[in-house]
Every structure is written in structure tokens, then in C-alpha cells.
Amino acid sequence: MNRKLVVVQNLNTDLADKLYHALPNWDIVIGKEQGLWENHLQTAEILIGWQKDFYERLVGTNHLKWLQSWSAGVDSYPLHFFKEKDVLLTTANGVHKNPISETVFALMLSLTRNIHTYVRNQQNKRWFHEFNQLELHGKTIGIIGVGAIGQEIAKISKAFNMKVIGVRHSGKSAPFIDNMYHHHQLDEVLPQCDYVVCATPLTSETKHSFNRERFKQMKKSSFFINIGRGPVVKEDDLIWALESGEIRGAGLDVFEVEPLPTSSPLWEMEKVIITPHTSGSTAYYNERVIEDIFLPNLEAYLKDDKQLPINAVDFEKGY
Numbered sequence: 346m347n348r349k350l351v352v353v354q355n356l357n358t359d360l361a362d363k364l365y366h367a368l369p370n371w372d373i374v375i376g377k378e379q380g381l382w383e384n385h386l387q388t389a390e391i392l393i394g395w396q397k398d399f400y401e402r403l404v405g406t407n408h409l410k411w412l413q414s415w416s417a418g419v420d421s422y423p424l425h426f427f428k429e430k431d432v433l434l435t436t437a438n439g440v441h442k443n444p445i446s447e448t449v450f451a452l453m454l455s456l457t458r459n460i461h462t463y464v465r466n467q468q469n470k471r472w473f474h475e476f477n478q479l480e481l482h483g484k485t486i487g488i489i490g491v492g493a494i495g496q497e498i499a500k501i502s503k504a505f506n507m508k509v510i511g512v513r514h515s516g517k518s519a520p521f522i523d524n525m526y527h528h529h530q531l532d533e534v535l536p537q538c539d540y541v542v543c544a545t546p547l548t549s550e551t552k553h554s555f556n557r558e559r560f561k562q563m564k565k566s567s568f569f570i571n572i573g574r575g576p577v578v579k580e581d582d583l584i585w586a587l588e589s590g591e592i593r594g595a596g597l598d599v600f601e602v603e604p605l606p607t608s609s610p611l612w613e614m615e616k617v618i619i620t621p622h623t624s625g626s627t628a629y630y631n632e633r634v635i636e637d638i639f640l641p642n643l644e645a646y647l648k649d650d651k652q653l654p655i656n657a658v659d660f661e662k663g664y
Contacts, residue, residue, distance in 0.1 A: 539566065542570045
């Protein structure tokens with residue numbers, strides 16, 4: 346039986362041809378429709394993409410050797426299964442750095458310069474100054490979670506002459522970060538920041554790490570941006586912080602419950618901008634996953650390397 350690659354996503358002809366060229370003697374199945382892949386899933390050696398019911402479909406098999414996730418986050422994946430089966434797991438981390446960093450600055454600039462308010466005014470044909478006083482230039486941004494996305498945010502921040510503070514698990518320095526802190530030093534960072542950008546993965550450590558006490562530590566003039574994972578924030582506490590004036594405003598792309606329930610007070614808050622978990626959306630997503638991550642890793646995999654070079658998940662850390 347030939348070795349098999351199953352891709353549960355739709356790819357254009359150019360990307361599909363690159364896979365056929367890289368794996369000339371393999372069986373390759375490509376397509377998002379269930380009818381295309383369901384009879385091949387249990388015999389796949391390499392799988393690109395994941396769905397919630399795949400664990401039940403694969404738990405009794407031993408064919409799978411490598412899963413390339415289509416998403417950056419793997420907090421909803423059965424990591425214990427991959428660890429027990431000795432399955433390599435790589436993420437799509439880095440694919441999103443351009444669109445998400447652009448979204449972060451769109452949110453920060455809109456909140457700072459009242460663009461969201463002017464949009465509402467335009468809809469009502471209301472000519473009003475809104476008394477803009479704030480500027481982004483020269484302020485301090487705290488980037489909580491300095492991975493590929495965080496580093497891109499840091500680079501752009503320097504164009505606005507911002508002071509950049511970073512927080513990462515290792516505490517290791519990174520380009521464009523003026524001061525780097527360990528994750529356990531978050532309480533020292535928050536009081537310094539005019540903008541706090543949450544870009545952390547969801548783990549047992551980070552869940553609800555932004556709670557009432559953390560929002561109390563932030564400046565009352567500060568803005569909170571979340572493009573990481575919704576459950577990193579205790580949403581009721583964020584609502585409290587906004588309603589009580591503990592923070593000035595928020596730009597939110599992710600939420601504890603998605604879609605965000607219509608009953609959530611966040612929908613009605615004038616100092617909140619909501620985007621529906623779309624900050625990473627881009628026309629270049631597929632080619633970045635295949636060309637920038639999968640194909641370089643495939644070269645190492647075919648050489649029987651036990652550690653893939655790009656975005657390999659550490660099962661102990663959970664990302």
C-alpha cells in the first residue's frame with residue numbers, strides 16, 4: 346500500500362501540484378468535502394487539517410505519523426492522543442502575523458482617533474468633532490505573548506515611536522522589544538502600558554489570566570486588545586472593567602463563547618470594537634501553510650528527522 350497524504354482543505358491547482366511533485370509515489374487526497382476524504386482518513390500517514398470528530402475516527406488506528414494543523418492554536422486538540430501515539434504535530438503559527446498585526450493596529454488607531462465613533466456618526470449624518478485628544482505615537486505597548494504575531498506587532502510599533510514591552514514564557518529577548526519579561530512578571534508590566542495586546546495561546550496557565558485583578562493593574566487610560574484566545578480573558582471581569590472605567594476601551598476579536606451571544610453587553614458598548622474572530626483572515630492563508638510551513642517540514646520528515654524544524658508543538662507546554 347502506498348503512503349498517503351490527506352488534505353481536508355481545498356487547494357488551488359498550483360499548491361496541489363507542489364504536493365504531487367514533492368510526494369510523487371504517494372497517494373494524495375485533497376478536498377474539504379467529507380465524501381472525498383472519509384474513506385482515506387484512517388490510512389493517512391500525514392494529515393493536513395483537523396476536525397472535532399477526527400479523534401473518534403483515528404483513536405483505534407496507528408497509521409497517522411504527522412498532523413499539520415490548519416490553525417495556529419491547538420488548545421482544542423487531543424494532545425494526549427498525539428503524545429501517546431507519537432504523532433508529530435505542527436501548527437500554522439506565523440501564517441497570521443501580517444493580517445493579525447494589521448488588525449491590531451486598525452483597532453488601536455480606531456480607538457485612539459475615534460474612527461469607530463465617526464463611522465457611527467456618518468451613518469446618522471451627524472457632524473461632530475468628538476474632541477480627539479489622543480495619539481498613538483510615543484506611547485507604551487505591552488505585547489503579552491511574543492511569538493511570530495507579537496514580534497510583527499513590535500516591529501510595526503517602532504514606526505509609531507512606541508516603547509515596546511514584551512511578555513513571553515521563556516523571557517528570551519526578541520528584536521524590536523525594549524524590555525522583555527517572563528510570563529510570571531505580568532503584574533509588573535500592566536501598570537506601564539497604554540495599550541495591552543493579548544496574543545497568548547490558551548493553556549491551563551493562561552486561562553482567565555486577564556481577570557478583575559489584572560484589569561485593576563492597568564491604567565484607567567489604557568486600551569485592551571485581544572487577538573489571542575477568548576478564554577484567556579474572564580469576560581465578565583472585562584465587562585466590569587469597561588463599565589466601571591478601570592480601562593478606557595477594548596478591541597476584541599476573540600471571546601469566551603463564539604459567536605458572541607446577542608445578550609452580551611459588549612455589543613452595546615461605545616468604547617468597544619468587535620470583530621468576529623477574523624483578524625487572521627487573508628487570501629494568502631493556504632499558500633503560507635503549504636509553502637512556508639508544510640513543504641519545508643516535509644523535507645525534514647522524509648529524511649526521518651524526529652524533530653520538524655517549523656512550529657513543532659511541545660506537548661508539555663500545550664503549544
